[in-house]
Each structure stands twice: as structure tokens, then as C-alpha cells.
Amino acid sequence: MTGPVIVLNGQSLELLPERAVFWPAMATLLLADLHLGKAARFRRAGLAVPEGDNQATLGRVDALIEARQPTTVILLGDILHASLAADPALRKTLLAWRERHPEVEIIAIVGNHDRDIRGLEPAIPCEAEGLVHHGLSLRHHPPTATADVPWLAGHWHPVVRLSAAGDSLRLPAFVEAPDQGLVLPAFGGLTGGALVERRAGRRRYVTSGEHVFALDAN
């Protein structure tokens, strides 16, 4: 399946219905906000949330790798939800996942939840946000001021509420910022969302899981 293509700094980026971005020129797959280990964090606090999301989320990454054959996978922060030290099972799961893809380069941008993700190095190399990669700044937090370098980020978990004719749906969304930037939807299964309203200068793209639809035509 293919989605709409946006251009940042001369680079074409394809918005995938699976809530990810593919960068064909660099054979790179980009994902944000996996929030792995969230259910376990809940369970340790006594909230009975069943396991299954870690495997399901990584399984969806596997499927994308299989379909797109990227040479590089970049995770735009909040790969983890809580401390890795408190969740040895997740650490094992992540390392096993890494070993399943020896031919792929995997880079993690450190997000606000990834307090001890550097414990996964060297298997998964970690970079502070702001790393410029072939002309695009890889971030977790969208920049608060107008950025000089076009950027890709996550953190917002953007969703859009569509309502028309008595019908209403909440769908994950990509948000294209006016200053040459793109916010990705959260990839993890156990992630909520923040409503992103229509605003002049920015465009939103919602995904139904099978198609990406552009909103806010100029």
C-alpha cells in the first residue's frame, strides 16, 4: 500500500497507513512512540492490563520491514514507556527483536520516556534528538520555535476527530508543520492521542489503517 508523499528539504517521504514514514531515497523506515512496556508498568502498579501489546507492536514493525526492506529503521523516541531496569522481560524481547534483523541498521532517538534506553547499546545505538541525517533533523519533541533544519518528530501522539453527518471517528494523524517538519502518529498499540485541530499553515493526514487521507486542502 502506498500513501501520500510529502517533500521535506527535497526529500520525498511516504506517509504509510500503518502509522509510519518511509523514506525511499535512503531506504529508511521511521516510527515514533512505541511505548513498549506500558502494560507491564500498569501491572506493577496493580492495574490489571494484559500483556500482548509489546509483541503485537514489534510484530507490526517486522511486517513493515518485510514489506519495505529498509536498510535503516529510525525510532523517533519513546520507544520505552517506563524503566527498562524494572522490566527484564522487555529487555529480552527487544534484544531478540534486534537479532531478528541483523541486516538492518536500527537507531533510537532518545525520548522523554526513554530514561534508561542506553542500556540497550551497543545492540541498539542511541542518539540524542537533533541528529541531522541526510538533511533532516531527527527529533522526538517537535521544535517549539521555527526550526532551521527540516525535521521529523513524534511525542504528540496526534489524532484528529472527524465528524460529519452525525458520524464521528477519532483517527491517528500525521501533522505537517508550516516550517518544513512532520509529526508522526504514535506507533504503539497502547498509546492514547492528543487532538490536533485545524490551523492555518499546517496540514493533517489521517490514517484509517488502510488508507491515508489528506485533510486541510489549501
Place this chain on the structure above:
Amino acid sequence: MTDAAPHRLTEWFAGNGWTPAEFQQAAWSAYAAGESGLIHSATGSGKSLAAWGGPLLEGLEEAAAGARRPAGFRVLWITPLRALAGDTVDNLRTAAAGVGLDWRIEKRTGDTSGSARTRQRRRPPEALVTTPESLSLLLSYRDAASQFAPLRAVIVDEWHELIGTKRGVQLELALARLRVLAPGLRTWGLSATLGNLDEARDCLLGSGARAGRLIQGPPARPIRIRTLEPTSDQRFPWAGHLGTQLIDGVIDELEGEGSCLLFTNTRSQAERWFEALVRARPDWIEGLGLHHGSIDRSLRDRIEAGLAAGAFRCVVATSSLDLGVDFAPVDRVIQIGSPKGVARLAQRAGRSGHQPGRHSQILCVPTNALEMIEIAAARQAWAAGEVESRPPLRQSLDVLAQHLVTLAAGDGFDADDLYAEVRTTFAYAGLDEAAWQWTLDFVTRGGPVLAAYPDFQRVVAGIDGRYRIAGRGHASRHRMSIGTITSDAAIAVRYQGGGHIGTIEESFIARLRPGDVFLFAGRSLALVRVRDLTAYVRRASARRQAVPRWQGGRLPLSTALADRVLSLLAEAAAGRFDEPEMRAIKPLLAVQSQWSALPRPGRLIIERTDSREGEHVFIYPFAGRLAHEGLATLCAWRLGQLTPATYSLSVNDYGFELLGRDLPELSADDWRSLFDPDGLVEDLAAAMNASELARRQFRDIARVAGLVFQGYPGKGKSARQLQASSGLLFDTIDRYDPDNRLLDQARREVLDSALEVDRLRAALQQMASAELAIHHPARFTPLAFPLWAERLRNRLSTQSWQDRVARMVAQLEKAADRP
């Protein structure tokens, strides 16, 4: 009993110019005989003293005998509303002091300060006035067993408000615990009129208490129900909800001497009427008050005190004043719109004219023509003694799970003993072993499927086999969540400068953007921002305002009332117009019967009218709004199975509308097959997007069962890490633990309470056997018009989800989207 004790109580009565009523004396001697029971009596008839006298006499007798006072609570007084606790304490103290008992009587609610709590634990007062939530909290501390061992009596005030709710179930469980901690405990309930008083008593007492009594107070004072009829030059609205058209008549009524309570059914209606009154009579502003459940406690207190002091000409109120706030009776009561239920009307009317020998009076102000019929119906139903029942809830596993954790945090529990104890309650009498084991697994292991819940901890079994809470952090998180059974996600409304104004449903605030102006607590407020469960606002002057639409605003017409409405219409069809309201709308009914027909029991009217919008079908089963929602969806879905199409649906208390293009012409037999009660639940589940409804219903269940942790302001990252929406949790559990019984409960609750499936089934059975009268009026009839005008339209589509998204995006392309 010694002679001295009853003498002191009777003396105190006499000192106040009262004589103990027969039912009061009956309650006192039943209490002395060790019995439990339910006291049913009208507001203001001395119910509280009927219940309180027994423990007082017992205390006097023991004091006379020189008995040593045990340390611990003697009497618990449970009240459904925190707001009532203060007044109750005063009343109980007055009576205790009056008979010469030096008891300490204190309250314990969510508002009680930490130091008062500590003192109460160290030196328990003889009597404690508290709420179901605070009682549960008391049970979650380690010394619960010793504190409650000396308990003699629990008195549950306003039991009719608790029965049928999860708070009622929470209380049933707490009472079962207390009966074990304090054998011989007597339970007494106080209730206003209900259709199922015997059941209410059984539910309160459970099977653990001795066979209980039902003590009836004196018959209620007669009620005079009047209707404010529009004058002949006022065009009477066929439809409409919030109309203040009749304000002139209301103002005339208020011109008289004395105080008035003006009741509305919804808080938004209350806000509108308050504003309309202030605008119409700015000179009265000092004497006008607004009282509803979202308004801050201190403001409400001021209004209640003002009412008691006679400082108000008129207070606009919602059901927040239905409860027994013990202020002096007012001179008159006005009801805006249909009361929708007989019990509610009687309770509201009972607020007026407590002088002996005088009638209670209520003036009803219809907001559309058809409400006239409902008012007449309420008068007849009350005269005939037809009052609504409140069926108790059963087997709510979320409340049970919460209770298990509560006890685990306290003294801990033995599983077998607790299972037996829980089954003494009405709610869980039929709890089978599997459901019990599931709930126990839920709190100890997360669920029966161990692999799905690694690292879960909440309640653990010790080496002695007793179940206890896993740690202090778990206990304190649990205690914080105990109070959340009822609250909708409420967020505080505050001025930016700091003043607290009240609380409001999150769903309303979520629709607003910063800068939007809304009407709240009688003020125009502009939203500044929302942060930490607080909406910061500033005063605004803008004219255009949104009025919050609170949940619960759309009560369905009760069955008792709906049946009466139908028989009044049948009388009208036969040319009988006994009630003044029916005479007033005679011309309207004539139009209805000329263009179509008047409904009557055993005859179902179906009207089909074409318009530019499409083809409309109106059907009038008179089963109430909720059941009609289900019926409309069911019919549209079954029609869609014959010919795929998209229908707009509209419902009210009398009937429903289907609107579509190319609606096939249907014979009486075709209609009958659409009304077939067979396959109701399956078809409804398929049609209603039942999973979406259950997902919404799960919000409360998740909160009660402790699946979501409600954040609270000012707690840092660790609390934020535990935030997830209940919808997301529903999806996660549905995917990875599909047999989870809480999901079943959500689905069951949707059918029972959101769709009133029993009423729906009964309606279908009647419809299937009724004579069908199919009419083709050229225009919308008086019964059809309100349905057509109903602005909230549902849509039932057989199109796929992907298509819906595509269609919606296409529509949004045309018009700019809105949130």
C-alpha cells in the same frame, strides 16, 4: 426497657409541642426488640426521629444501668450526599442533647480534615454520620475490626437514592462486613415512596440480618398539581426543550409573598431559567439563587442557608435539591417541563407547604404541547398510587473487585469466609463460584490467564492464607480511587486568580476551545486553558454562550407515566377530556386525529410522510426515550437487511422516526416481522455498534474496578505514566484477554441501563400483537413534529468503516471540518 428512658424521649417531644407518631413508636419498639427494617414515610413526617429514637432509648437505658462505654462507634448514619451530613449531625445532636445523652456525634466525609480523622480513629465518637464511600474507606484501615465491633446500629438515610446504583451495592457489601464485625447489628433504612418497597428492604438487609420490618408512616399529604397554561395569544410550541416562553406566567407566580423553588430537569435548563429570570427582573437579583450539583459546595451552602432563612424569593434548582436537605419548606414549588416520573414530582411537590392540614402544591410549566399530557398523567398516576420502582443492581463485579481490595488493605480476608459473607448481600446472593474465583483472580493475579498478566501485583495471599494488599503504595492508590464510584470525569472550574466555582463534566470542556464563552453557575465565563484536571476561566461579557449539557439530562419517561399518557390519549379519542390539560390541547389532538389517529393501548400508529428530505416513518410505541433508541436502531437495521440503505433516526419518549431515501412500501405483515422479538439481543448488538457502546460504558467499570488510576493535580511523572483512556484499555483487554468478565459486564450494562432492553422487549411484544394503523398524512402530525424537530440525529449505516471514513473526508473537503 426501663420506664425512665421512653419517658425522657416523650418528654423531649412534648417540650417541642410534638407527640410521637404511631410509626415512630413502632420503629422504636422494633429496634428495642433487636429487629431491622425499612421506614417509609413522606418528607417532613419525622422519619429521622423514628430511626434515631431507638438507639437513643437504648443509650439512655444503658447509661441508667451504669454500663461501661465501649470504645468504638455505636451508631453509623449513612447519607447519600456529603452535603447532607452537616445538617444531619445538627439534627441528631439536638435530639441526643434533648433527651440528656452526652454522645459525641461527628461527621466523616471526603471533606473531613486530617486532624479530625485522626481524632476519630483514636477516640471514636458514639455516632458517625458518613457516606458509602467514606464507610468503605474506614474499612480499608487495619483497625476496622476493633473500631466497628461495638456497633449497634446502621441507619441508611435516603435509601431510595442509593438503591439501583453502584454506590448502593458498595454499601450492601460494607453492611455485610459490618454484620460480621458486629454480630447483632441492626440495620434501618429510610426511604421515600418507591414502587418496590419490599424489595428495597430486602436489598438493604440482605440475608444476614434478621427478618426485617417495613414500617409505614402516615399517608402523604395530598398534592395539588396545577399547570401553567399558555394564554390564547401565545403560540404554543409543538416541540422545543428549553423554551422560556411562559416566563411571564412564572414571574406572576413569583410576585406573591414567600419563597419559591423552581425545579428543572437539567442543569442547562436551570442555567437558562436563572438567566431569564435575572434578565426579566433585575430588581430581584438579590432574591434569586441557583443551585445544582456542579456548583461549588460553599455557594450551595449559602443558598441552602438563605432558603432556610427565607432570604430568597426564588431558587432555581435541579435534582441536587431533590434530596432531603432539611431546610424549611417553601411556599411554592414550580416544575419546568415534564417531571418524567411520578416519584420525582411527588418529592418535589413535597417541598412546599408543610403546615398541617395544607396541601402540597406544585405548578407545572410545560415547555411544549405534549408535556401537558404528561402533567395530567402524573396527576392521575399519583392519585392511583402508581409510583416507579428502582430495581436493585446485581452482580456488579467491578464493585466486588473494589471491595476485595478495600478489605485486603484493611484487616485482610480469608477467601472462603468472604465468599460466604458476600453472598449474604442481595446483589451477590446468586454469585456463582466461577464468578467469585474470577474476581479473586482479577485482584490477585490480574486475570485467570497467568501468562497475560506477568509481574501483576495488587492483592497477595500471605503464608497464613489471608489476602492482603501488596504494599503501601497500592493501598494509598486504592484509597484514592474508592470515592470515584459515581463521579463522571469531573474537572474543577476555577478563576485564573484562584477562586473555585464548581466542577463540570470533562466531556463538555473537551468541546470548548480557549476563548469560548459558556454559562455556568449563573455567570458568563470564558475558557482560558485546561490543565491538571482544572479548567481555568475568566469572566466574560460576550452574549453568545454555550450552555453545558450535562449527562443525565435526558431522563426517559417512566413506564408508569407513559402508560397513563397512552390511556389519556385513548380517552381523548373516545371524546373524554376530564383533565384540564387535555382540554387545553383539545385542538391539537383534533388535528392529530384528523390527519392520522390518536394512539391507544393495543393500537400502534405508523405514519408515513414524504418531504424534500426523503421519506419519513413515525412509529409511536410509548416506551420511553431509551427503549425507542433501541427500537429505532433495530428497525432500521432490519430494514437495511432487506434493502441496504442509510437511515437517519430520531427518538423521543413517545416514539421514533426513520428517515431515508427509497424507503420501501411496507405492509402490516412486513412491519410485524420488523417488530419480531426473536433475535432481539443479537440483532441489536449487530445494529448498535454494541462494542462501541460497551467501550463507552467501560469507562465507569474501569474506574470502579481499579483499572484506571485517576490522575490528580500536582502529582508528577509516576502518576502520568499510569494514564490511559478506558477506551484504550477496553481494546487492549478485548484483544489480549477476551474472556475478561468486566467486558461482559460492560456489554450487559449497556443492554440493561443504556438501552433498557427489558422495556424494549416488552414494547416489541406489544407491538407485534397490536393492531397496526398505517396512515399517510400529507404533513407532519402533532405527534410527528417534535420527532422531526429533534435536533440530535443518529444515523445507521450499513456502509463499511473504510467507506465511512472516505465519505466523511469527502464531506469535509467541501466544508471546513470542525472538531
